[in-house]
Amino acid sequence: MKRVLIITYYWPPSGGIAVLRCLKFAKYLRDYGWEPVIFTAENAHYPTFDASNEKDIPADLEVIREPIWEPYAWYKQFMGKPADENVNNVFYTDEQAGGWKHELAVWVRSNFFIPDARATWIGGSVKRILDYLKTNPVNAILSDGPPHSNTRIATLVSRATGLPWLADFQDPWTQVDYYQMLNLTGWGRRKHERLEQEAFQGASLTTIVSPHWKRDLEAIGAKNVRVLYWGYDPADFAGLDRQPHQKFTLTHLGIMGHDRNPEVLFAAIRQLKMEEPGFAEDFELRLYGQVDHRVRARIEAHGLVEQTNFAGTVNRAAALQEMKNSHVLLLLLNQQENALGRVPGKLFEYLAVRRPIVNFGPAASDVATMIEATESGSTFPYDLAPALVAKKVKAHYDVFRGRRRAGETNADIEQYSHPQLVRKLSTFLDEIAA
Numbered sequence: 282m283k284r285v286l287i288i289t290y291y292w293p294p295s296g297g298i299a300v301l302r303c304l305k306f307a308k309y310l311r312d313y314g315w316e317p318v319i320f321t322a323e324n325a326h327y328p329t330f331d332a333s334n335e336k337d338i339p340a341d342l343e344v345i346r347e348p349i350w351e352p353y354a355w356y357k358q359f360m361g362k363p364a365d366e367n368v369n370n371v372f373y374t375d376e377q378a379g380g381w382k383h384e385l386a387v388w389v390r391s392n393f394f395i396p397d398a399r400a401t402w403i404g405g406s407v408k409r410i411l412d413y414l415k416t417n418p419v420n421a422i423l424s425d426g427p428p429h430s431n432t433r434i435a436t437l438v439s440r441a442t443g444l445p446w447l448a449d450f451q452d453p454w455t456q457v458d459y460y461q462m463l464n465l466t467g468w469g470r471r472k473h474e475r476l477e478q479e480a481f482q483g484a485s486l487t488t489i490v491s492p493h494w495k496r497d498l499e500a501i502g503a504k505n506v507r508v509l510y511w512g513y514d515p516a517d518f519a520g521l522d523r524q525p526h527q528k529f530t531l532t533h534l535g536i537m538g539h540d541r542n543p544e545v546l547f548a549a550i551r552q553l554k555m556e557e558p559g560f561a562e563d564f565e566l567r568l569y570g571q572v573d574h575r576v577r578a579r580i581e582a583h584g585l586v587e588q589t590n591f592a593g594t595v596n597r598a599a600a601l602q603e604m605k606n607s608h609v610l611l612l613l614l615n616q617q618e619n620a621l622g623r624v625p626g627k628l629f630e631y632l633a634v635r636r637p638i639v640n641f642g643p644a645a646s647d648v649a650t651m652i653e654a655t656e657s658g659s660t661f662p663y664d665l666a667p668a669l670v671a672k673k674v675k676a677h678y679d680v681f682r683g684r685r686r687a688g689e690t691n692a693d694i695e696q697y698s699h700p701q702l703v704r705k706l707s708t709f710l711d712e713i714a715a
Contacts, residue, residue, distance in 0.1 A: 282316045283420040285710055286410070288431045288438075290349075290399055292321035293338060296331030296596065298511075298535070298626040302451055303425050305514055305699040306706060308337045313707035317342065318419060320410060322349040322402060331596045337514075347409050349402040352394065384464070391463040395472050396454065399430040407437045414442060420714045422446040429454050433476055436483045445713035447706075448484035449509065456497050458540070458617035478502055485713040488706070491647045493622030507709060511626035512702040513633040513694075517597075521634070523605045528565040529681040531639070531674070532607035534600055535627055539573040541613035543641050547583040548667035549674055554584070557675060564588050564678070569595060569603065604634040609677045614642030616663060621646045632657055632694050637677060637687075655692040 287307065291300040307317040317339075323346035338344075394400045422444050424435035432448055439446040454460070454477045465473070481487070481503045488509040489495050495506050554561040566580075566589045580589050595603070604610060610631045614620045624647050631638050638658030640648060649660040659673055679685035695701060 282311070282314055283710070283714060284316045284318060284418070285310065285421045285423050286318045286320060286414075286419045288320045288406075288410075288422065288424040288435050290322050290325060290402075290428050290431055291327070291425075292319060292344070293334040294330045294332055295325070295327040296329035296334065296594075297327070299451065300331075300334060301514075301626065302449070302511070303423075304334060304337050305512070306423070306703055307339060307342060308514075309700055309703035310707060311339060312700070313704055315707055315710055318417075319344040320406070321346055322399070323347060325349055326351045326353045329594055333596050333598050345409070345413060347402065347406045349399060351398050351401075352390065353398070388464045391465050392469040395469060396429040396433060396476055397427060399428045400433075403430050403433050403437070406434045407441075410434070410438050411441060414438075414444075419444065421710050423449060423710070425449045425451060426454070427452050427457070429476075429480075432480050436476070436480050439483050445485040446483060447709055447713060448480055448487045450487065450489040450494070450498070451511075453489070453494060453498060453619065454480070456494075456501070456619055458615050458619055458623075461617075486709055488709065491622040491624040493647050494619070495622075497619065497622060509706060509709075510697055510702060511624065511629050512697045512699045513629040514699045515633070517601060517630075518605075518633050521601060521605050524602075525608065526565070526606055529560075529563045529678055530565045530567055530607045531609045531611055531677075532567040532569070532603060533611040533613065534569040534604065535625070536570050537568060537572045537576050537613065538615070539575050540615045540617055541641075542573070542576045542579060542616075543611075543613055543663065544579055545661070545663060545665055545667050545670055546611075546639075546641065546674075547579055547585060549670035550585055550588070551583045552667055552671045553675060553678070554588070556671075557678070559682075560678060561588065563681070565590055567592050567603070567607070569593065569600060601630065601634070604630060604636060607636055608681055609674075610634075610636050610638050610658075612638055612640040612642075612648065612658075614640070614646060614648060624648055624651070628652075629694075629697050632697065639673065639677075655694060657692065 287303050289303040307319060310317050390398060422435050422439055424431045426432040435446050435448065455473055487503050487506045489498055489506060490511055492508055495508050498506050569592045572591060612628060614623050620642055628648060632655060638652055640652055640658060640660040641663055642648060642660060644660055652658045652660055661670055680687045
């Protein structure tokens with residue numbers, strides 16, 4: 282069996298969506314003739330932890346862990362924050378009254394931790410991998426970024442060994458939305474661009490999660506780029522029994538940052554509260570994950586505090602069950618230039634539980650195209666009139682009240698299953714290792 286070294290920062294016990302990319306690769310690669318070897322971080326500062334992900338680790342999998350130092354503990358001490366507070370997503374959920382200390386910390390992070398906050402992990406990881414490969418040969422390397430410290434490690438290892446390298450991108454590098462939020466000097470910007478171009482030139486093949494982002498990468502020099510969607514694992518949904526909530530529940534799972542603030546939705550819900558008898562008592566907006574303070578302020582301004590459940594963070598099993606139990610699922614694309622190609626991993630999980638989706642984002646986005654093709658929901662621009670959004674929400678509410686027949690959401694989605702996507706990945710590895 283051929284061997285592939287997978288370089289990934291995220292690995293169990295990490296929680297969240299990012300860990301699933303390489304975890305599901307490793308789970309299914311053996312089925313297609315590839316033995317994965319994992320290189321990951323020891324004692325990483327993950328934003329969330331979820332021990333339930335360990336069930337997907339293949340038996341007898343070789344996992345190499347390299348110690349890592351990250352600046353988050355220093356940042357929290359500098360800012361006077363609790364030691365257990367999640368600050369990894371600072372660019373999505375803005376600091377409230379962060380002041381000069383926050384601005385200074387962002388400047389230091391932007392210009393001295395390139396490509397990202399795991400930059401100090403690069404040198405030791407390259408040395409560790411090169412030492413390992415002297416007595417443990419592999420046929421190919423696969424890196425997954427962000428964090429693009431993974432990408433940089435793979436660039437240097439591939440350059441030193443000549444091994445074929447598949448560079449996987451969950452998000453772009455200099456084209457990612459939060460890149461514009463970095464407080465970069467000219468020197469820092471040039472270094473990001475140089476490292477990115479070295480990755481493009483060194484990779485044998487590059488994969489990314491959407492058609493629009495594929496074209497975006499190609500436009501700045503990436504070569505041999507293929508689309509490899511996030512997908513879903515059918516095994517995660519086997520045996521999930523739906524137990525509908527007593528209230529009419531609209532649920533969002535994941536980060537609700539300042540650039541994903543669905544003001545028009547809040548206005549539509551307020552309108553239904555005033556106009557639709559019983560709606561105020563029947564309705565619940567459930568928000569799992571981090572919610573930016575400005576989003577919270579708009580919820581309060583629209584008088585929706587009593588209808589909103591800030592449910593916090595739950596493990597993956599509970600999140601999937603919540604998707605299944607909800608009446609409607611909310612998807613929010615970031616209001617940034619790259620939104621046309623942003624295809625969140627949770628979209629595929631939403632599809633797998635076959636609940637209707639209300640999506641906010643561009644009508645020309647890859648997400649909108651997929652939702653339409655699978656007949657799984659509706660897409661609205663963020664600047665739509667609230668009355669039009671209220672009309673769609675009311676249609677779902679009428680189903681809840683038994684006044685309207687539910688639409689079918691039974692489209693064939695097998696092409697997005699992890700077994701099918703990892704089969705595709707294996708053909709890419711076969712191609713570069715031939």
